[in-house]
Amino acid sequence: MSDDGPEYDIDFRDHPEKYEIGRGEAGVFKVEPYKSELLPLWSYADAAAARESATAIYEQYERYRDDDEFPGMDMARKYLRMGYTRAMRYAKYPGGRKYDENGDEREPHRWADRDKRAAALVFQTYWTRVRDDDAYQRAKAAHRER
Structure with missing residues (x-):
């Protein structure tokens, strides 16, 4: 097991019941196989890269939603x-x-970039x-009930 946490030893597609929602961005670099599927799509270099990235991630979200993978x-x-x-x-910050x-x-700038x-x-x-998304909210509530 890695020192970074037990998430590395769990395939959350096979064991969705072990997934904890967590706060903020917790788990984005740990929860597999989703990290491996989403991280390559993620880029914020500029507005064009963000548009391509966000669209691809959203399309992946829709696949997860269609497959009932909370x-x-x-x-x-x-x-x-x-x-x-x-x-x-x-x-905000150079x-x-x-x-x-x-x-x-540091003092934030408006707008540094x-x-x-x-x-x-x-x-x-x-x-x-x-x-x-209503489907996301329903899936989240159902996941919490489990």
Whole structure:
């Protein structure tokens, strides 16, 4: 077992009951096989890359939804959210560095990188679409009941 957590020893497609929803972007680099399916699609270099990425991740979300795979649905939502948060960090902080060398939060700029802000807004649109999807909400509630 890896020191990074027990997720590496579980195939969540085979064992969806072991998937925990978690907070924020928890598990995006651990939960398999979804990490391996979604991470290659994820890019926020600029608005065009974000559009291609968010569209591909959303299409994967729809496949998970059609296959009734809640862990995959939730992981797709997390990748879309992470696209938004990472791109927005670069949009607000030059070089994407939120903290200085002393660990103190730097003053955000408005907008340090306008293209990253555009990328963030693309991801936000898709993230919101998934988060507000009735099928996602029903699957999430059913998963929590299990």
